[in-house]
Structures are given as C-alpha cells and as structure tokens.
Amino acid sequence: MPESSQSHLEQQRIPPLERIDFVTVKLPFVHPFGTSVQTWTHKEALLLRVESGGRVAWSECVADPDPFYLSETTGTACHIIRDFLLPLVEPGETVGDVLHKFHHVRGHEMAKATVENALLVCIALQRGVALHTLLGWPEKKIMSGISIGLRDTQAELLDAVASAVAKKYHRVKMKIKKGKDVEWVRAVRERFPDLQLMVDANGDYTLDDAMHLQKLDVFGLTMIEQPLSYSDIYQHSLLQDQLHTPLCLDESLHTFNDVTTAIALDACRVINIKQGRVGGLLESMRIARFAMEHGIGVWSGGMDETGIGRAVNIHLQTADGFSLPGDTSETLNYFTEDIIEQPVMLDRHGFISVPPGPGLGISVDPQRLMKYMIHAERVR
Ligand code: OSB
Ligand code: MG
Numbered sequence: 001m002p003e004s005s006q007s008h009l010e011q012q013r014i015p016p017l018e019r020i021d022f023v024t025v026k027l028p029f030v031h032p033f034g035t036s037v038q039t040w041t042h043k044e045a046l047l048l049r050v051e052s053g054g055r056v057a058w059s060e061c062v063a064d065p066d067p068f069y070l071s072e073t074t075g076t077a078c079h080i081i082r083d084f085l086l087p088l089v090e091p092g093e094t095v096g097d098v099l100h101k102f103h104h105v106r107g108h109e110m111a112k113a114t115v116e117n118a119l120l121v122c123i124a125l126q127r128g129v130a131l132h133t134l135l136g137w138p139e140k141k142i143m144s145g146i147s148i149g150l151r152d153t154q155a156e157l158l159d160a161v162a163s164a165v166a167k168k169y170h171r172v173k174m175k176i177k178k179g180k181d182v183e184w185v186r187a188v189r190e191r192f193p194d195l196q197l198m199v200d201a202n203g204d205y206t207l208d209d210a211m212h213l214q215k216l217d218v219f220g221l222t223m224i225e226q227p228l229s230y231s232d233i234y235q236h237s238l239l240q241d242q243l244h245t246p247l248c249l250d251e252s253l254h255t256f257n258d259v260t261t262a263i264a265l266d267a268c269r270v271i272n273i274k275q276g277r278v279g280g281l282l283e284s285m286r287i288a289r290f291a292m293e294h295g296i297g298v299w300s301g302g303m304d305e306t307g308i309g310r311a312v313n314i315h316l317q318t319a320d321g322f323s324l325p326g327d328t329s330e331t332l333n334y335f336t337e338d339i340i341e342q343p344v345m346l347d348r349h350g351f352i353s354v355p356p357g358p359g360l361g362i363s364v365d366p367q368r369l370m371k372y373m374i375h376a377e378r379v380r
Helices: 003-010 075-087 097-104 109-127 133-135 154-166 182-191 207-219 231-241 255-266 281-293 307-316 366-372
Strands: 019-034 039-052 055-061 145-148 169-174 195-201 247-251 268-274 297-300 373-380
Touching: 003 097, 003 133, 003 195, 003 281, 019 075, 019 366, 039 075, 039 109, 039 307, 055 075, 055 109, 055 307, 075 097, 075 109, 097 109, 109 133, 109 281, 133 307, 145 154, 154 169, 154 182, 154 366, 169 182, 182 195, 182 307, 207 231, 231 247, 255 281, 268 281, 281 307, 366 373
Parallel strands: 145 169, 169 195, 247 268, 268 297
Antiparallel strands: 019 039, 019 373, 039 055
16 A cells, blocks of 8 residues: 555544444354464454444454463453453544554554454445455455364365365464474375475474474475464564575564564564454554565454454455465355354355445344344443
C-alpha cells in the first residue's frame, strides 16, 4: 500500500458508538487440534459487537480461554478491553489518535486488535466499502494453506495430508513436537515429494536440539515455524545459522520492533503475521511492508478463528507483502457449521475469494449465534 493510504486510514474518524457487547461462543472442532502445547477440542472465542449508526460491526479476539499458546486469555482481554481500551475510544477522534493512546497500555496486543478491528469494520460499514478497500488494497484471490494438528498415527496424518492435497491447498503445514518429528516428516515427504510442506513446533525445542533439527534439512521444507520458545529471538538466530531450512517466527513476534530485531539478527527468513498477535491490521501492514523491503517472506497465520476472524485475515491478505500462502483454510476444516452464513471454500485451483460487500462482507447467523453462545454481557 502506498504509505499515504496508511496515513489516510489513521485520519479516519471514530463514529458514534451506541452500544457495545461482549459475546462468547464455543464451537466444537470437527477434529481435535493438537499442538506441542495443547490439544483444543473446541473453539471458544470472545466476540465484540459494536452498534454504530444502526449498523452492527463484529470483531473476534484471537485469545484462547487458556494461556498456553501465549499469555493473553479471553479473560484478560475482557478486562483490558472493558477497563482500559474502550475508555480511550472517543467518537470524533481519529483512528491514529486512538491507536496512539493504546500505546499507553503495555502488551495485550490481542485485546487491542479486537477493538481496532471493530472500529475499522464500523468505519468501512458506515462508508459502504469493503474492509480491504478501507485498508487501501484492491480485491484479489487469496492463496490457501492448511495447518494439520498432531495425529495419533502416521497413517492418520497421511490421510489428512492426502485430503488437503486433493483440495488443492497451496501449502500444507504439519505440527511437530519432540518424538513426532523427523520420521513423521519423512513419511509425508516420501508420499508427497512435490508438496509445499512446512512444520510448526510451537516452541517445543531448545538450542540443545540443533543437531536433531538439522535432520529436517533433507526434506526441502519451505520453513520451520517457531522451533524454540516464545521469547527466544536471539536463540533462533543461533539456530538459523546452523540450518539450511528457513526459520519462521510466530509466538516471538508481538510488535513491529520485535520484527526489526528478528530481521537484524537473521533470526528468521519468513514471518507469520497473526493480526491479533501483533495488535491489529495497521501494525500488520507496517510489518508486512518492512519485511517485504528486507526480502523476508510474510504470510497470514490463523488462530482457528470463527468466520469473523477468518474474514479479517482474508481481507488483510490483499495487502502488499503477503507473498506466501497462509493458514487460511476452509470453514469445514474446523467446524461443521460456523456462526456466519458464508462458509470459506477453496475454488478448484485452491484460491479463496474475499467475501464481497461492505465491511467484512459476511453476516452472522442469529440462530447459530444463539446456539453456540455461552455468555453475553453489555459493556456500554
Ligand atoms: O501456531 O500457528 C499456530 C492455531 C492455534 C494456535 C496456534 C497456531 C494455530 C495454527 C492453526 O497453526 C492455524 C489455523 O488454521 O487457523
Ligand atoms: Mg505457529
């Protein structure tokens, strides 16, 4: 995006906000999602519902109810959004002013992103434009990628990869952990020699495992995501020095400055941007631009979102810099039914279309929302 568009976005004014609610939903996963840190059987998501000028904007917080992936939880996000962020949001002020005030609150990027997403969707709806247009990007088809959780057997893993290949996903990511790594990758690679394949360890290893991780170099993986722990940017730079396979950071990156540190140290050659993890869409676009200018590949991660957060990730991927397929997969990969009416589907070449229409281009199905709602609370 032209830098002028980012400042244009920052100059947008916050509309009057008549009513704000928290809504928590809990949806069963089609298949438990296993990682080295936790196996999740359900998606429990905190949603923010904002009414402005008679229109309703939804946003989704990417935090889990537990602090196992990162430290924020749906509980901390409610607290920070209600008690610290929303009081800083003054209708009539600009988006840039509000986001600047958010810097006074340290950390809590997921909470900040939830509010920023809701405000931008409100503004897009009010102006009658799609979110990606408000962000400054033309419509385009998005590449797809799938994240396959840990499986009990290699046969089950191979089945999951085979169905992803049949659907034409542009790349497949498989979760690994100690004891389920080299031989499991070998099994997939032998059966799918040409597949764009990568692995994600969610921080299960330490530098002592460097020689073990070197065994992955023979498989031609596109990258190894977050092999070391969530704060180990420096240790990743030491590991990258010992590997041919590019490293990708996820958990370690929360801000633009984390990204500049990681790139300066050559701690990674690819970046996973989860807009929720880095505090929202504006920070994501800043990071994507910087990475692109430094020859670093970027893709959009996912947090097994419902259709609301998934739509945000799709709009974001129209931005310059998102050069690689991300973790954006079909709704049916996660849920038999979602709370929104428009399921995400791949076309026959594996691409995903941006939902057309103003704002996110999606509509929440009131019946399904009631069916999966476990808590609702008026904030304002
Ligand atoms: O590490 O990228 C991760 C899901 C939850 C928490 C962490 C991660 C993930 C995924 C799934 O890999 C991404 C998705 O399909 O949305
Ligand atoms: Mg990851």
